[in-house]
Amino acid sequence: MARMNINFKNRVAVIGAGLTLFRRRMYETSRELAWEAAKQALDSAGLTLNDIDAVVFGSAPDAFDGIHMQGEHMTDAAGGYMKPYTRVYVGGGTGVFTAIAGWWHVASGLFDRVLVVAEEKMSPVRPHPQFVFHHIFDPVMDKPLGVNLIWIFALEMARYMYKYNIKKEDIALVSVKNKRNALDHPAAQVAAEITVDDVLNSETLVWPVQRLDISPVSDGAAAIVLCNEEYAKQYTDTPVWIEGVGWSLDTTYWTNRDLAFPKYLYYAGKMAYKMAGIDNPRKEIDVAEVYDPFDYKELHHMEGLQLARKGEAPILTREGVTQRDGDLPINPSGGLLGVGNPIAAAGLMKVAEIFWQLRKEAGKRQVAKDPVTGLAQAWGDLMQIGTVVIMRV
Amino acid sequence: MSVWDVFNGKTRFLEDNMNVDKFVYTLGHGYEKFFNGLKEGKIIASKCSECGVTYLPPRIYCEECLSEITEFVEIKQNGVVLGYTIQNVDKDGRHLKEKVIWALIGFNGVRGGIFHKLVGVEPEEIYVGMPVKPVFREERKGSINDIQYFTKTV
Amino acid sequence: MKLPGTPYKNEDFKAGKIPYVEDKPDARYQFSVGIAMSRFLEELRKGKIIGIKCIHCGRVYVPPRTFCSYCFKPTSKWVYVKDTGIVNTAVVSYIAADRGRMDKPLVVAVIELDGASPGMGILHKLGNVDPEDVTSRKIFGKRVRAVWKPEEERTGSITDILYFEPVEED
Numbered sequence: 001m002a003r004m005n006i007n008f009k010n011r012v013a014v015i016g017a018g019l020t021l022f023r024r025r026m027y028e029t030s031r032e033l034a035w036e037a038a039k040q041a042l043d044s045a046g047l048t049l050n051d052i053d054a055v056v057f058g059s060a061p062d063a064f065d066g067i068h069m070q071g072e073h074m075t076d077a078a079g080g081y082m083k084p085y086t087r088v089y090v091g092g093g094t095g096v097f098t099a100i101a102g103w104w105h106v107a108s109g110l111f112d113r114v115l116v117v118a119e120e121k122m123s124p125v126r127p128h129p130q131f132v133f134h135h136i137f138d139p140v141m142d143k144p145l146g147v148n149l150i151w152i153f154a155l156e157m158a159r160y161m162y163k164y165n166i167k168k169e170d171i172a173l174v175s176v177k178n179k180r181n182a183l184d185h186p187a188a189q190v191a192a193e194i195t196v197d198d199v200l201n202s203e204t205l206v207w208p209v210q211r212l213d214i215s216p217v218s219d220g221a222a223a224i225v226l227c228n229e230e231y232a233k234q235y236t237d238t239p240v241w242i243e244g245v246g247w248s249l250d251t252t253y254w255t256n257r258d259l260a261f262p263k264y265l266y267y268a269g270k271m272a273y274k275m276a277g278i279d280n281p282r283k284e285i286d287v288a289e290v291y292d293p294f295d296y297k298e299l300h301h302m303e304g305l306q307l308a309r310k311g312e313a314p315i316l317t318r319e320g321v322t323q324r325d326g327d328l329p330i331n332p333s334g335g336l337l338g339v340g341n342p343i344a345a346a347g348l349m350k351v352a353e354i355f356w357q358l359r360k361e362a363g364k365r366q367v368a369k370d371p372v373t374g375l376a377q378a379w380g381d382l383m384q385i386g387t388v389v390i391m392r393v
Numbered sequence: 394m395s396v397w398d399v400f401n402g403k404t405r406f407l408e409d410n411m412n413v414d415k416f417v418y419t420l421g422h423g424y425e426k427f428f429n430g431l432k433e434g435k436i437i438a439s440k441c442s443e444c445g446v447t448y449l450p451p452r453i454y455c456e457e458c459l460s461e462i463t464e465f466v467e468i469k470q471n472g473v474v475l476g477y478t479i480q481n482v483d484k485d486g487r488h489l490k491e492k493v494i495w496a497l498i499g500f501n502g503v504r505g506g507i508f509h510k511l512v513g514v515e516p517e518e519i520y521v522g523m524p525v526k527p528v529f530r531e532e533r534k535g536s537i538n539d540i541q542y543f544t545k546t547v
Numbered sequence: 548m549k550l551p552g553t554p555y556k557n558e559d560f561k562a563g564k565i566p567y568v569e570d571k572p573d574a575r576y577q578f579s580v581g582i583a584m585s586r587f588l589e590e591l592r593k594g595k596i597i598g599i600k601c602i603h604c605g606r607v608y609v610p611p612r613t614f615c616s617y618c619f620k621p622t623s624k625w626v627y628v629k630d631t632g633i634v635n636t637a638v639v640s641y642i643a644a645d646r647g648r649m650d651k652p653l654v655v656a657v658i659e660l661d662g663a664s665p666g667m668g669i670l671h672k673l674g675n676v677d678p679e680d681v682t683s684r685k686i687f688g689k690r691v692r693a694v695w696k697p698e699e700e701r702t703g704s705i706t707d708i709l710y711f712e713p714v715e716e717d
Contacts, residue, residue, distance in 0.1 A: 021552035027565065028553055029421030035454040036551040042459065049459040066416030066570065076456035124416045130646040131413045139407050139578045140588070141610055142670055144706045145655070146644045151670075155657055159636035162687045186548045207639040207682055220552070251616060255657045255668040256608075259636055405580040405588055405703065411572055419555070420566040428566065535566065 006275065009109030012102075013232035013239035014391065015225050016045025017352035022189045022220035022340030025123040030065050031077035033221040034119035037345070038079050041223035042115065046235060052225075053111040055080035057087045058098035058118040060343035060380070063132040065121040078117040078223075091136075092293065092380025093247070094118065095222070095347015096387035099376070100245045102226045103389070112228050119221040120342035129217055136382055141255075150214075152254060152383060154206040157296040159259035161208060164311030166299075168208055172199035173317050174295035175212050175337050181324065182334020184364035187349070189340030190216050199295075215293045215335075220342035222349045240358045243373075244276030244390035252382050265304030265379065265386030272388040273306075278373070281306045282328070285390075286371035287357050289350035291379040292335040301377060302330060304386065325368035332357060332365050347378035351389055358393045423451045426465050431539040434529045438503055440464045449505040471546055472498040474523040475506060479516050492516060498525055498543055512542040583611040586625070588703040594695050598663050600624040609663040628662030630693035631714060635659050635668045637686050639678040652678055658691060658711055674710035690714045 018040025020026075020033055028036070034057070042048060057078045062070045071087025078085070088094060088101045095118045102116035122129050133149040160166065173196060182191035194212065202212040232239040248267035250257050257263070269281070278284045288307060292298040299313035307328060308316050316322055322330035333339055333353040336346050354374035356362040371393075378387045420428060423439065427450045430437030439451030443460045453462050477496040482488055494511040496519075511525065524546040533539040555565050580588060583599060587610055590597040599611035603618040607626055615622050637656035643649050654676045657668035673686070674694060680686045691711035701707040 019550055021550045021554060023552060023554035025419075025555050025557065025560070026552055027419050027421065027555050029419065029424070032421045032423065032453055033552065035459070039454065039459055039461065040551070049457070063411065063413075066418065066572070076452070077454065079459050081456040124418055126414045126417055128646050130644070132411070134644050135409070135411060139409055140580055140584050141705055143409065144704055145670060145672060147670065148640060148642055148644050148646070150642065151638065151640060151655055154638040154640070155636045155655070155670075158638050158681075158684075158687075159657075162636065162684050186550050204639075205642050207641075207678070209638075253610075253612075255670050256666055258666065259657065403585065404582065405585045407578045407580060409576050409578070411574040411576075413572060415569045415571045417560075418568050418570070420568070422553075425566055536568075 008107035010107055010228035012106045012226055012228065012242045014242065014351070014355045015227055015232055015236050015239055016041045016047070017225075017355050018044060018223045019187050019349060019352060020221045022187045022218045022342055022345070024189065024217060024219070026121065026219035030067060030070070030119055030121045031074055033121065033219065034074050034117050035077040037119070037221035037223040038077065038115060038117045041225050042079070045225040047113070047225060049079050051113055052079055052083065052115045053113050054084040054105050055115045055117065056098050056102045056105060057085065058089065058094040058344040058348070059087070059120055060089070060091055060094055061132060063135070064125050064129055066124045074119065079115045084111070090247075090381050090385050090387065092291070092343050093347065093378045093385040093387040094344040094380060095349070096351060096376055096378035096389055097247065098344065098348055099224060099242070099351045099389050100247060100387060102224070103242050103245050106226050106228050112231055114226045115223065116226060116348070117221070117223040118344035118348035120345050121219045122217045122342065123219050148206065150206045150209055153294050154209040156259045156300075156383070157208050157294065160296060160300060163260040166311065166314050168200065169196055170314035170318050171213070171296045171299065172196045174292065174298045175199050177317070177323060178292060178298070178331050178335040178337040180338070181332055181365065182338025185334045185339050187220065187339055188334055189218055191334060191338050209294065213295045215337050215341040218340035218342040218346070220340060220345040222345040222352055224348065224352055224355065238359050238393070240355050241392050242389055243392045244272035244274070244278070244388070246271030246275070246386075246388040248386055249381065250384040252384060254382055254384065261310060262300050262304035262379075262386065264384055265301055265377070265388070266306070268386035268388045269305040272390050276390040276392070278390070282308070284373055285328070285375050286369060286373050287329045287332060287354065287367050288375040288377070289331055289333060289335070289353050290377045291347070291350070292331055292337050293341055295337060297379065298330060298335065301379065305375065305377065305388070324365070327369070329367040329369070332362065332367050347387070350376040350378065354391050358391055422453045427451050428535040430467065431537070432533045432535040434533070435467045436470055436500070436507075436527070437465050438468050440466050447503045449500060449503045449507065468500050468503055470526050472500045472506070472525055472543070474511070474519065474521055474525055475499040476521065477511065477519055494519065496525070496543065507540070509540055510542040511544065513544040581613070583613050587611050591705065591707040592701045592703040594698065594701070596628050596630055596660060596693070598626050598628045598667070600626050606664045607662065607667065609660050609667045609669060626662070628660045630708075631690055632658040632660040632711070634673070634686050634689050634691055637673060637681045639681050654678060654681055656686075656711070671705070671708060672710040673712065675712040686713070690716060
């Protein structure tokens with residue numbers, strides 16, 4: 001495939017990454033959490049704050065941690081004091097989008113070295129984040145019906161199962177795999193050795209969604225360091241290049257969408273593949289971190305990204321193709337289902353995982369094949385945006 | 394012809410409120426040191442060993458160099474008014490019988506400060522740079538209100 | 548590798564071991580429903596469902612909106628759609644909006660109304676449907692009809708439709 005005809009000045013490398021623990025409740029303030037990840041990312045790249053030209057920060061709705069103007073609030077902790085500093089926000093897609101925004105800061109030639117930080121604290125809102133999620137829905141059509149966040153996912157999952165005749169057992173395999181993968185992840189919140197029966201016997205919230213189909217509520221932070229080619233060569237022998245980025249939004253009228261196939265991601269993926277010169281994603285992508293707040297979403301997103309044909313992702317999963325030692329490892333980190341879901345931080349954790357996988361620094365999580373090209377993806381807003389980053393060594 | 398021309402009806406309104414019980418803000422490591430200090434009648438700041446900047450309220454990281462800060466220091470309680478405002482109405486717009494003076498208090502060699510009430514000072518006599526000091530409550534529980542107010546240093 | 552962060556347990560929070568401050572927000576909102584949806588709600592009060600057509604591409608949108616997101620031109624033709632439709636997808640909810648367990652499970656669905664363009668579904672409840680018919684997927688693709696509140700009780704709300712129920716078909 002011909003590469004996308006886009007003008008950018010610099011190739012962009014990832015040269016460092018940092019994470020905090022992901023947990024249901026963290027004692028640190030939002031700022032203290034973000035700083036921990038930012039500091040670690042700088043240390044891992046061997047840089048200090050003096051070396052950083054600009055900072056990009058991301059977090060999801062302010063209503064979770066109860067601090068409005070969250071972006072401004074976080075400036076100093078993210079390393080943005082007296083620097084060009086930007087907060088980006090696309091709901092659950094934010095984590096990967098911070099990396100995309102960091103990419104264009106450097107690719108444009110405007111900045112040489114950029115620190116990218118994502119943080120989320122969902123524990124402050126009481127009694128439960130569900131109370132906040134209620135307010136993302138349309139006040140005329142949806143709210144008066146008593147809509148619950150899980151309805152929208154359940155309706156999508158049911159449509160997907162109906163259209164492609166997918167068994168719940170096959171979807172549950174995703175949860176089993178990811179929670180097991182997370183046993184090797186140092187940040188993991190809900191890593192566990194579970195069985196398909198455990199998933200099928202867990203509490204039914206909104207059929208077909210059961211408790212073990214869902215990622216948890218979490219606090220946590222993640223950060224990466226980006227720089228241009230010149231600096232990358234100076235700082236490291238093992239840069240990981242961001243070769244493609246893509247994003248796209250479907251309509252906010254979610255009941256007007258194709259609920260069986262994530263079109264928003266198909267277009268986002270197409271953009272990123274074209275930029276990276278990828279013709280056959282299934283063959284050319286060696287490892288992927290796709291967004292998995294629900295187990296069916298991993299399958300949905302594999303199909304949207306053309307890593308599987310429509311309705312084929314459950315089959316690949318059943319055959320073990322998506323395991324760490326499989327031909328197409330998916331979510332070797334353990335994903336949101338295993339590591340946890342501090343929304344924006346979870347997305348950037350996925351970018352960090354691909355960075356470590358491609359540098360072969362993932363330790364016990366390292367995939368069996370020799371990965372050259374990896375992909376990280378997130379999903380959000382009113383379940384309508386796909387954000388994609390493609391990385392290569 | 395636009396939709397609006399076709400439909401000359403009334404626009405409807407819907408109401409809603411964000412019904413969360415509360416937000417719980419854990420103090421974190423920096424504020425915990427600060428509040429524990431107030432409980433003991435002390436003002437605690439943090440000092441970066443790399444760049445020497447002293448932060449009030451204390452932070453566990455330095456905004457200049459992003460280093461970790463582990464040094465917490467008690468500062469002298471004599472401060473100065475950096476800025477002030479005089480409140481004449483309450484949050485519902487009703488006139489207050491007694492005006493309230495709010496001030497940002499700075500301390501020598503410290504970045505930041507404490508925002509608090511100023512009592513025992515006439516609005517006419519207050520000025521930027523005026524020396525002030527905190528008056529602590531007898532009963533303290535680790536809160537910004539452990540300081541009852543600031544007043545002028547005589 | 549030991550990562551930074553200090554988790555705490557809810558038990559410790561309840562036991563007063565975790566220092567914190569708290570605040571209760573009191574944010575009240577008034578939404579203008581807008582031109583298209585004001586008409587939509589007014590029609591619901593009359594027991595009718597109205598959509599809107601883009602004369603450029605022919606799409607019939609439900610709920611109505613003032614512009615076509617494909618053509619990016621104003622929509623201009625009001626059209627009534629039927630109060631019957633096809634179940635696109637359906638689920639059984641055991642939890643309420645606040646995550647509490649419901650006394651009785653609720654079936655909700657995305658329904659593609661007859662007369663709207665394909666894929667233009669709306670969210671609503673299903674009545675007289677056994678949860679079994681959902682989990683067996685029997686209800687998927689079936690035709691349903693709106694059950695309205697008595698006229699005098701309608702207020703111009705999506706809840707003027709109580710629920711949709713299956714249409715007996717031969």
